[in-house]
Amino acid sequence: MNGIASLLGPPLADTYDPTPLYFRVQERILAAIETDLLKPAEALPGERDIAEGLGISRVTVRKAIAGLVEKGLLTQRQGSGTFVVGRRQRMEQRLSRLTSFTEDMRLRGLKPSTHWLNRDVSLPTPDEAMRLSLSPSETVVRLKRLRIANDVPMAIETAVIPSRYLPKPEAVVASLYDALEANGCLPVRALQRLRAAILTPAEAALLEVPPGSPALAIDRMSYLENGAPVEFTRSTYRGDTYDFVAELNLRRE
Numbered sequence: 001m002n003g004i005a006s007l008l009g010p011p012l013a014d015t016y017d018p019t020p021l022y023f024r025v026q027e028r029i030l031a032a033i034e035t036d037l038l039k040p041a042e043a044l045p046g047e048r049d050i051a052e053g054l055g056i057s058r059v060t061v062r063k064a065i066a067g068l069v070e071k072g073l074l075t076q077r078q079g080s081g082t083f084v085v086g087r088r089q090r091m092e093q094r095l096s097r098l099t100s101f102t103e104d105m106r107l108r109g110l111k112p113s114t115h116w117l118n119r120d121v122s123l124p125t126p127d128e129a130m131r132l133s134l135s136p137s138e139t140v141v142r143l144k145r146l147r148i149a150n151d152v153p154m155a156i157e158t159a160v161i162p163s164r165y166l167p168k169p170e171a172v173v174a175s176l177y178d179a180l181e182a183n184g185c186l187p188v189r190a191l192q193r194l195r196a197a198i199l200t201p202a203e204a205a206l207l208e209v210p211p212g213s214p215a216l217a218i219d220r221m222s223y224l225e226n227g228a229p230v231e232f233t234r235s236t237y238r239g240d241t242y243d244f245v246a247e248l249n250l251r252r253e
């Protein structure tokens with residue numbers, strides 16, 4: 001086995017995988033970093049060696065490396081090569097604590113930000129009206145946002161809130177939960193349903209991953225102290241960056 005094969009695996013080109021080649025090169029490099037074959041501060045093999053070892057063009061290798069440099073996982077020093085900065089972080093969300101995206105990211109020392117996709121007030125769909133115990137004429141605020149952590153897109157979220165709990169939708173600046181708290185309507189309990197999903201091309205473009213990538217689809221129903229439903233949110237999280245962790249206790253009756 002040559003050096004590249006033991007580091008990055010066998011040639012890539014002659015398989016029927018529809019995933020873009022540069023992305024598969026990135027996955028190989030990230031796997032080598034995650035398994036400690038490539039350690040922080042260690043140099044990546046030269047572009048030509050990687051291209052030859054994986055049986056692909058140097059242009060593809062360059063594109064793969066540029067993407068990882070942009071994400072801060074590799075760094076390039078003029079004249080001396082490309083070096084490993086660190087590992088791709090998988091995030092964990094504890095399923096036993098009710099936190100907002102903003103709080104969750106801050107607790108990890110990451111900078112949350114939002115790209116707004118839509119914000120409107122409209123009538124609920126029959127499904128939303130049922131979930132939120134609304135009469136069909138009561139309006140809801142619909143917030144669709146791309147949630148970002150340290151410039152990496154993490155999830156697409158559509159939150160549906162009865163207007164009576166959020167009379168001014170523009171009050172949501174960085175955090176929905178901050179706005180709800182300011183109105184005295186912070187949820188205290190939630191039920192979450194998680195399932196595996198495949199990203200549509202539009203979702204994949206927003207989350208900056210190849211179309212057809214895996215995702216976690218999460219529905220959260222949140223409730224006020226008095227049991228009234230205050231939020232129905234559908235989130236689509238990138239499958240490659242998030243772990244949801246549940247603590248299980250054995251209860252002996």
Ligand code: 16G
Pocket residue numbers: 099100101102103157159174175176177178218220231233235
């Ligand atoms: C989380 C919640 C979402 C909630 C949002 C509020 C999950 C799966 N979903 O993303 O239901 O609307 O936090 O975040 O965790 P914000 O206060 O930062 O807007």
